[in-house]
Amino acid sequence: MKTLVVKPFFTEEEIDSVQTAQSNETNCSLCKLYKGCISPKMSVTGQGKKKILIIAEAPGKNEDEKNIQLIGDAGQYLRKKLAERNIDLEVDCWKTNSIVCRPPNNRKPTKRELKLCKQNYTDFIQENKPKFIFLLGAAAIESYFGGRLGEDGGNLSPTRWRGLCIPDPVTNAWVIPLFNPSYAKRFEWDNLIQSQYERDLDFAVSCLKKQDPIFYDVASYITILSSFKKAKTFLLSLIKANPKLLAFDYETTGLKPFNKGHKIVSVSVCCEPTKAYSFPLQHPCFTIEEQKELMSLWKKILENNSIKKVAHNLSFEDLWSNIILDALVSLWESCTMNTAHILDSRTAFTGLKFQAFVRWGIQNYDAEMKKYLSSNGAEFNRIVEAPLDKLLLYNGIDSLLTYWLYEEQEKEMNDDEKWFQQFNKEGLIVFSDMQSKGILADLDYYKELDKELKDKIKILYKNLFSSDEAKLFKKNKGREISFTSDKDLRELFFKLMKLPVVKETDTGLPSVDAEAIKSLDCSIAKDLLEVSKLEKIKGTYVGQFLREINEDGRIHPFYSLSKTTTFRSSSSNPNWQNIPVRDTEAKKYIRSGIYPSRGNLIVDYDYSALEVRICACVTEDDVLINYINDPTTDMHRDIASQIFKLNPENVSKDLRFYAKNGFVFPEFYGSYFKNCAKNVWKACEDFELKTKEGQFIFDHLASKNIKVYQDFENHLEDVERDFWDRFRIFKKWQEKKWKFYEKNGYVQLITGPRCKGFLTRNDVINYHIQGPAFHCLLYSLINTNNHFIDADMQSFIIGQIHDCMLIDTFPEEKNEVISVSKYIATEKIREDWKWIIVPLDVEVETTEIDQTWYLKTDYKEE
DNA sequence: TTAAACTGCAA
DNA sequence: TATTGCAGTTTAA
Numbered sequence: 001m002k003t004l005v006v007k008p009f010f011t012e013e014e015i016d017s018v019q020t021a022q023s024n025e026t027n028c029s030l031c032k033l034y035k036g037c038i039s040p041k042m043s044v045t046g047q048g049k050k051k052i053l054i055i056a057e058a059p060g061k062n063e064d065e066k067n068i069q070l071i072g073d074a075g076q077y078l079r080k081k082l083a084e085r086n087i088d089l090e091v092d093c094w095k096t097n098s099i100v101c102r103p104p105n106n107r108k109p110t111k112r113e114l115k116l117c118k119q120n121y122t123d124f125i126q127e128n129k130p131k132f133i134f135l136l137g138a139a140a141i142e143s144y145f146g147g148r149l150g151e152d153g154g155n156l157s158p159t160r161w162r163g164l165c166i167p168d169p170v171t172n173a174w175v176i177p178l179f180n181p182s183y184a185k186r187f188e189w190d191n192l193i194q195s196q197y198e199r200d201l202d203f204a205v206s207c208l209k210k211q212d213p214i215f216y217d218v219a220s221y222i223t224i225l226s227s228f229k230k231a232k233t234f235l236l237s238l239i240k241a242n243p244k245l246l247a248f249d250y251e252t253t254g255l256k257p258f259n260k261g262h263k264i265v266s267v268s269v270c271c272e273p274t275k276a277y278s279f280p281l282q283h284p285c286f287t288i289e290e291q292k293e294l295m296s297l298w299k300k301i302l303e304n305n306s307i308k309k310v311a312h313n314l315s316f317e318d319l320w321s322n323i324i325l326d327a328l329v330s331l332w333e334s335c336t337m338n339t340a341h342i343l344d345s346r347t348a349f350t351g352l353k354f355q356a357f358v359r360w361g362i363q364n365y366d367a368e369m370k371k372y373l374s375s376n377g378a379e380f381n382r383i384v385e386a387p388l389d390k391l392l393l394y395n396g397i398d399s400l401l402t403y404w405l406y407e408e409q410e411k412e413m414n415d416d417e418k419w420f421q422q423f424n425k426e427g428l429i430v431f432s433d434m435q436s437k438g439i440l441a442d443l444d445y446y447k448e449l450d451k452e453l454k455d456k457i458k459i460l461y462k463n464l465f466s467s468d469e470a471k472l473f474k475k476n477k478g479r480e481i482s483f484t485s486d487k488d489l490r491e492l493f494f495k496l497m498k499l500p501v502v503k504e505t506d507t508g509l510p511s512v513d514a515e516a517i518k519s520l521d522c523s524i525a526k527d528l529l530e531v532s533k534l535e536k537i538k539g540t541y542v543g544q545f546l547r548e549i550n551e552d553g554r555i556h557p558f559y560s561l562s563k564t565t566t567f568r569s570s571s572s573n574p575n576w577q578n579i580p581v582r583d584t585e586a587k588k589y590i591r592s593g594i595y596p597s598r599g600n601l602i603v604d605y606d607y608s609a610l611e612v613r614i615c616a617c618v619t620e621d622d623v624l625i626n627y628i629n630d631p632t633t634d635m636h637r638d639i640a641s642q643i644f645k646l647n648p649e650n651v652s653k654d655l656r657f658y659a660k661n662g663f664v665f666p667e668f669y670g671s672y673f674k675n676c677a678k679n680v681w682k683a684c685e686d687f688e689l690k691t692k693e694g695q696f697i698f699d700h701l702a703s704k705n706i707k708v709y710q711d712f713e714n715h716l717e718d719v720e721r722d723f724w725d726r727f728r729i730f731k732k733w734q735e736k737k738w739k740f741y742e743k744n745g746y747v748q749l750i751t752g753p754r755c756k757g758f759l760t761r762n763d764v765i766n767y768h769i770q771g772p773a774f775h776c777l778l779y780s781l782i783n784t785n786n787h788f789i790d791a792d793m794q795s796f797i798i799g800q801i802h803d804c805m806l807i808d809t810f811p812e813e814k815n816e817v818i819s820v821s822k823y824i825a826t827e828k829i830r831e832d833w834k835w836i837i838v839p840l841d842v843e844v845e846t847t848e849i850d851q852t853w854y855l856k857t858d859y860k861e862e
Numbered sequence: 863t864t865a866a867a868c869t870g871c872a873a
Numbered sequence: 874t875a876t877t878g879c880a881g882t883t884t885a886a
Contacts (some may be wrong), residue, residue, distance in 0.1 A: 157881090486883070536871075539880090539881055540871075573879095575872085577879080667876040670876085804873085867883085
């Protein structure tokens, strides 16, 4: 039995955060909004028969004039929607706003106003005890939850909170965040927003059946084993008990275990819902001998292949077990962080603290530990300084919550999601292997490179600062220009020099990115572009590598499967998925310091045209399938011949390239002819493209009556029409998928998971392709890694980038590595995944033994 | 100190 | 009116 806990109505922190002034009257005099409206300090209205309190944003014009809550268009809209669900806004609900006076011109309430006004409804809640609280929109969410979740409180956008029903120990109510009805009303024409809002309201109404929320005193479930004897006895009894499953959690000295001095400071274990145990491991309270004894007992449990293991972030616990304890964790069952992501792929959603809050109303149990856990960028945190009892309590709660989360998630997944979860779990184990092995890097090379770049940048700046443009800036502004400041560059180019604006940023300012600067008629442009490129190489790549090369001489990037909305992977610390390759100078600088392990070589294999093949599989478009099946045909060449009005045999490599990347792919992913025309035309100009016979493309096009840009755009409109006529099954598929999404609010990937939340039309098209394409690689990673282990090979996988993988290869194993990985990636996968209805193909590149990654070349069968 | 805007790198 | 990421710098609050 979980123990019920009765909490004080408001916690001390809660009261502190509300009472910024001594009395309500003082709050109002601080805020002053009441002075500017017709109906100041509107009180709560409605009869509240169903004990629902609705907190909206603020009174609008209508509300202010009539002194009634939710009476304007948005309010009427909500009334109607609730009435359709047998809820009468006046009779069943109480209504108030997060601020009770109308702000001038309906502007958004400020944080300060929200805080000063909060007491109006907290007083009401205390007196009337609503059972349900609907939060309508960002302001209400901010007002209600702001400051409650520490760091997590930072993201209070309604998209993150909608669709949840949160038990709140502070008010003893179920809290249900919804979109602001005025937002839904404003987009009444938008089927998507309407269907989402309808679903959210259905969900909210379905929650009204709930019993009163119950709360648990999690601390009372934690047994702290701070003496060596107790910890040892516990581990021995655990080995004897041989539980079916355990959730565990570590507190460690940092993020990565590779450098000297890193420790697993404490461990907690949970095997049942009401009991978790935590004990110090490599903590100074024990002697080294004692630590070793506990570590060896704990290792036995980790390697026991009849106990299933669960952790919140599997790769982390697996990695630290591996490096610090030399343990190979047996029988991983679930990563609750990844499962949380599979169940709901919204961002900022998978953290244990957030999950604990929205599921069980548990908040701030980490408050006292926070300062010891944050490292502010340093390699080591201050965890060993933390009071031991607090550390162990916190650690214990983490494994307890992981266990709870696991149990709930198992009930929430459908069969497809369960399959995908197990598949992902296998992937996470491979990721942990990759992370622990890392990639050999030449520290001295990067130190030298850092100096070299510094010098080059210095010279370039010297030129830039002595330019007429820099002098002009100084004369006008009375200070030196900063060439790294977008603001200063904007000032210089578009105010002082009055150059024409070629491109705008998202917020409408003149853009000063590389493309914009390149097209400016300005002599410093070249140096400016070069210097910003070198700064990027130095700052983002070299700088990061210098920090990330460990004492073992290797870089250990992290990989995650719990971040992206498309169920691809991501990489960080450093991100190994954006190492320069297109820019030849950057490519050479960065890749030249990366090596295979001593005596080995790097095998690098890429799926070719994977996304197009996946398009063919999921759309089942026969024209596309035929193009892929018949190697004598070439889709991009055919489209190029249409775009440039050439015979197929006169299509040059460049023209094919721009047809592919400027038209075919953009069209597949939802772009349209005008943008394609603009980009292709620009490429023709920038790169002076020619036909295969060597004629300038513009001359050729002119001979076909395409003389100016507008002609070309009109022509591409025809090409586009014909394109979608040919790929009409693809087009129909797009329509079908969009309809499905509009109706159901999610995208069902062919590999199992669902992409939920707000998606655009283009998202819907794209998501069906991106994730499953990556899942082909994940399949290959898992099976290739398993083969290496089962066959006791010395080669190992060191990296992956969406559709390619890097293998640190033992020379004698080279042929086997290549043939096995190829077989798995192209043949075995089709035996297991019948939905892959077209052949797959991979391209292999290798380095020589001990040669840098930069020098890899195409592999030819021997 | 923190968040947002901008930029640039990859698939 | 093409998508997904991570990370750096600058700027404003």
